[in-house]
Amino acid sequence: MNNNERINNILHHRDYIKNVRILEEYERNREFCRHDLNHFLDVCRIAYIINLEENLKYPKDVIYAIGLIHDIGRVLEYERGVPHNKASIEIGIPILKDSKFNEEEIKIICSAIDNHRIHKEDKTSLESLIYRSDKLSRGCFNCKAIDKCYWSEEKKNKNIMY
């Protein structure tokens, strides 16, 4: 099965679509960054660009699976206060299985999702690649809520990184 097919299995999975839609509804009036399909795809693409530029050699479909799923658990964070990294794993595992990812890949994907909120010193790890891409995906330079955002000043993307 080629990469595109498995990633599109996630994208079209009934439970994936359902949670993306619920999240869209919950964040309809959110003034800060949203966790929508655009954000998920930004993380996928930025991570894959860095993966190429830094020659990290992580598999493309593993990167895309993480990007698509890493924040989907925000639904359960809003509903029952479950930290969204944990909740994304809970929602993500059955979707990954149905999308034909194997046990080993699911372990790697879940570890990166679990750690996507933690800054890591080792820049070559998959966890660090996702953390960096997640942060880089946010356009603070064009954000109306920049002064109210909880991000530290040095974390905010005030310029484009390329």
Ligand SMILES: [Fe+2]
């Ligand atoms: Fe997140």
Ligand SMILES: [Fe+2]
């Ligand atoms: Fe994110």
